[in-house]
Structure formats: C-alpha cells, structure tokens
Amino acid sequence: xxxxxxxxxxxxxxxxxxxxxxxxxxxxxxxxxxxxxxxxxxxxxxxxxxxxxxxxxxxxxxxxxxxxxxxxxxxxxx
Amino acid sequence: xxxxxxxxxxxxxxxxxxxxxxxxxxxxxxxxxxxxxxxxxxxxxxxxxxxxxxxxxxxxxxxxxxxxxxxxxxxxxxxxxxxxxxxxxxxxxxxxxxxxxxxxxxxxxxxxxxxxxxxxxxxxxxxxxxxxxxxxxxxxxxxxxxxxxxxxxxxxxxxxxxxxxxxxxxxxxxxxxxxxxxxxxxxxxxxxxxxxxxxxxxxxxxxxxxxxxxxxxxxxxxxxxxxxxxxxxxxxxxxxxxxxxxxxxxxxxxxxxxxxxxxxxxxxxxxxxxxxxxxxxxxxxxxxxxxxxxxxxxxxxxxxxxxxxxxxxxxxxxxxxxxxxxx
Numbered sequence: 001x002x003x004x005x006x007x008x009x010x011x012x013x014x015x016x017x018x019x020x021x022x023x024x025x026x027x028x029x030x031x032x033x034x035x036x037x038x039x040x041x042x043x044x045x046x047x048x049x050x051x052x053x054x055x056x057x058x059x060x061x062x063x064x065x066x067x068x069x070x071x072x073x074x075x076x077x078x
Numbered sequence: 079x080x081x082x083x084x085x086x087x088x089x090x091x092x093x094x095x096x097x098x099x100x101x102x103x104x105x106x107x108x109x110x111x112x113x114x115x116x117x118x119x120x121x122x123x124x125x126x127x128x129x130x131x132x133x134x135x136x137x138x139x140x141x142x143x144x145x146x147x148x149x150x151x152x153x154x155x156x157x158x159x160x161x162x163x164x165x166x167x168x169x170x171x172x173x174x175x176x177x178x179x180x181x182x183x184x185x186x187x188x189x190x191x192x193x194x195x196x197x198x199x200x201x202x203x204x205x206x207x208x209x210x211x212x213x214x215x216x217x218x219x220x221x222x223x224x225x226x227x228x229x230x231x232x233x234x235x236x237x238x239x240x241x242x243x244x245x246x247x248x249x250x251x252x253x254x255x256x257x258x259x260x261x262x263x264x265x266x267x268x269x270x271x272x273x274x275x276x277x278x279x280x281x282x283x284x285x286x287x288x289x290x291x292x293x294x295x296x297x298x299x300x301x302x303x304x305x306x307x308x309x310x311x312x313x314x315x316x317x318x319x320x321x322x323x324x325x326x327x328x329x330x331x332x333x334x335x336x337x338x339x340x341x342x343x344x345x346x347x348x349x350x351x352x353x354x355x356x357x358x359x360x361x362x363x364x365x366x367x368x369x370x371x372x373x374x375x376x377x378x379x380x381x382x383x384x385x386x387x388x389x390x391x392x393x394x395x396x397x398x399x400x401x402x403x404x405x
Contacts, residue, residue: 019196034226037196040105040324041316044370048312051371062363064100 002073006054010072013053017045029069038065050076081176082212083261084119086221088230094118096125096335097226102356102363105225106328108206109145109183112223116181116209119223120261122155126272128336129280131329132399135288136295140321144329150279154272156264159183164253169240172210175258181211181223185254190238191222193229208239209259273343280340281403287396293358293389296326300381304369308376315373319366327362330355333395351398357391 002010014033015024021037038046043065047058056076064071094114097104105111117124127150134142148159162171162182172182188198188206198204211228212221218236222229237243241251267275307318334355341348365384372379 021193021195034104037193039197040103041320042197044316044319044367045312047367048370048374057371058367062102062367065104066100 002069002078006078007069009053010050010069013049014046017049018042027068030067032066033068034065054078079173079216080212080214081173082221083176083179083181084211086119086211086228088221088228091228093226093228094124096332101331102359103324103328103331105324106332107143107145107325108225109143110328110332111225112183112207112209113146113151115223115226115228116211116259117151117155119211119228120155120157120266122266123272123339125336125339126154126267126276127151127279128332128339129276129283131333131336132280132395133283133287134292134326134329136292136299136326141292141296141325142329143321143325151259152263153267153279154275155266156262158260158263159257160260162256162258164256167240168253168256169213169215169242171256173213173215176210176213179262180258180260181209183207183209183257183259184239185256186239190231190235191224191229192231192235193224193227273340276340277345277403280399281405284396284399284404287400291389291392292326293385293392296322297382297385297389300385304372304379304381307369308373308378310373312370312374315370319369323362323366323369327359327366330362330395331359334359347402348398351395354391354395354398358388358395361385361388361391 011024014020018024018033018038019042020033027033027036033043043062047062050072051057054076058075059077063075096114097111114124117127127146130147130150131144134144151157151159162175164171168184172184175182184207185205186208188194188204189200189202191206191208192199206224209223210220211223212230213219217232219230219232220236220239222231231239266272303318307315334352337348337352337355341352361384365381368379368381368384
C-alpha cells in the first residue's frame, strides 16, 4: 500500500518527467497514461526518475499504462 | 470547402485494437502506426499485412525502420501508394487528392502538431509523417492520423504544417515528401481470400529473412555501442533506442500479434512462435530500460543474458515458421 507521501511523490515525478498533454491532477489512478500523452521516450525518463527517487529498481520491464498507479506500485515493489 | 474521407471526431475516435491494449511497445514508428489507423478507418484489418515485420534485420547502426511494403498493401487491400509530385500549393494538392477519395501522407514538422503537446509541439522541430483525411482550407482546419491516433489542428498550426506564412517561405526550403494512398483502386480482400493472401506474403517475407541471426550480430554490436553510449547524455540514448531496440522490439511484437491473428483465422499451432516473438519484444523493452539506467548512471551493463535470449527466440521463431511456410 502506498502512503500519501509516496503517492504525491509519484504524481510530482509524473508531472515533471511525463510531459503529458494534460494536467496530472486531473488523472485518476486508473487513467490511461498513453491516452494522456505519455510517449515511449517520456516513460523511460519517468521510470528512471522513480528509481532515483525511491532508490529501488523496477522489478519488470515496465508498467501498464492503464491503471498506472497500482501498476507502478507493483513494478517498484512498494 | 470542407473535405473529409470519413466522419471522424478526434475526441471520440476509437483506435485499432493494436493501439488500445497494453503492449510492451505502444508505439513502433510513425509510419507503421499511422498506416494501422488509416487501414482501420478504411475498414481493413492491418494485421493481415504484418508478415514483413518478421524480416527486420540489423542494418549497421540501426534496425530496419520497418514500413508496410506498398506491394503488400496493393495485394491485400487494393491500395496503390504513389509519390505526389509537389509542384504547387501543397494544401491545394492535398485537397485535390481528398476530392478523389485519397488521403495524403505528408512529411511535416511536429512543431505544429498539437497531439505532440509535451514533447515537440511548439518546442522542437522534428520530422514526422501524418495522413491527412480532412481539410477545410477556408477555416484552416485539418484532420490527420499521427502515430497511434487521430487528431485535429487549426489556424496557426495549419499555416505551419503547410508553410503558408511569409516567415516560413524560406527560399532554401524543399518541398516535403508526400505519398498518396489511392484507396479502392481494387476491392479489399476479406475473409478466406485475405487470410490466404496474407499467408502467401508470409512465405515471401520468410524467404527474405536475414541469412544469419540478426540478434547474434546485434549482441556483438551492442557491446561496443554501450562503451561509448554510457558516456553520452540521456537524450542521445533516446535516439539510439528509437533506431535500435524500439524498431526490433515493436516489429516482433507486431509479428506476434500477426501470428495470433493467423491462428484465430484457423492456422493452428502458431502459439509457440507467437510467444517467441513476444519474448523478443519484452526483452527489447527490458534492455531499453536497463541501458537507459546504465547511461543515466554512466555505469556498465551485462546485457548478454537478454541478448542471448532474444537470439534464441529468433531462432525458435524462424525454425518453426520456416518448417511450415518456408520453401
């Protein structure tokens, strides 16, 4: 389970590195990040920034662009 | 005059399933992605034309920038693709083709494409291709396929795409490369006929597969690439990844989807080959991130296990398919 601090940190990192076409605040945890404008290029930068911030490695090759928050939590092992 | 081929709305447009499900590589390259959506909108199934993806190779510093062969589009969908001779106003020429029922595929500057908001839009000049299916010259509005979606633009962006403003008419500016998709030149194949024609293409593309395992060649190349890549900024890595891991990974992901389409159409026993293709796609995605991480931290990386598995999966795929469809 993510703490609210972790959730906020993930959203802040998405805002900074996701280069989305829409405001991160308007996204639900189940939104489709690809539909929101996340490119393959930006997803790599996002994952690197998340690893840096949480000082852990992704367990798998990526995360589901739909249901992105639960998927990131699982991929990061948080 | 408001010209349009299909009554599409960017806000409600439903993408082809290849662009809807969670894939390792949701984007392949702009040309393949826009053709998937163009064929989808024309009522054709783009999966039938995917056999060419199995023949990608390592081409020196890049993997094949894979594109639907025009001949395959002709055979399966009755679409003739030809280069447009741009000799007068591009907007007028695109309009003329739309009147004839044909979308134009135009090289443009993504600086003027609002769907790239957050990346290129109004910030970077990047060459890309769009397929124009709607145009209103009076109101300066455009409907276009780009990457995996359908979008609209207007006003200043319209002027930018067609370079209508004075400041864009640089005398050294060369006209863009433009293709026209002559839809309905002959009827599309459907059902069994489409399936059988697609298998014939599969046979021909298997016959032109790389002579030696390209992932073995790439394993060697990657090791030397990594030596200089880790000293480069991350932005440079992204160019490298697009030219290499994205192309081979996306190609084999589409190839896997193709083999599953064939199986759903009655070709039994293709699941193991499809799974091998997916293994290549997933390993390429993992390797992309591991390499990004190495470049970001300027550290080394032992990619041998991933590259070995990709080479093994390529061998397995080709052995299975050639045994069945090879000559």
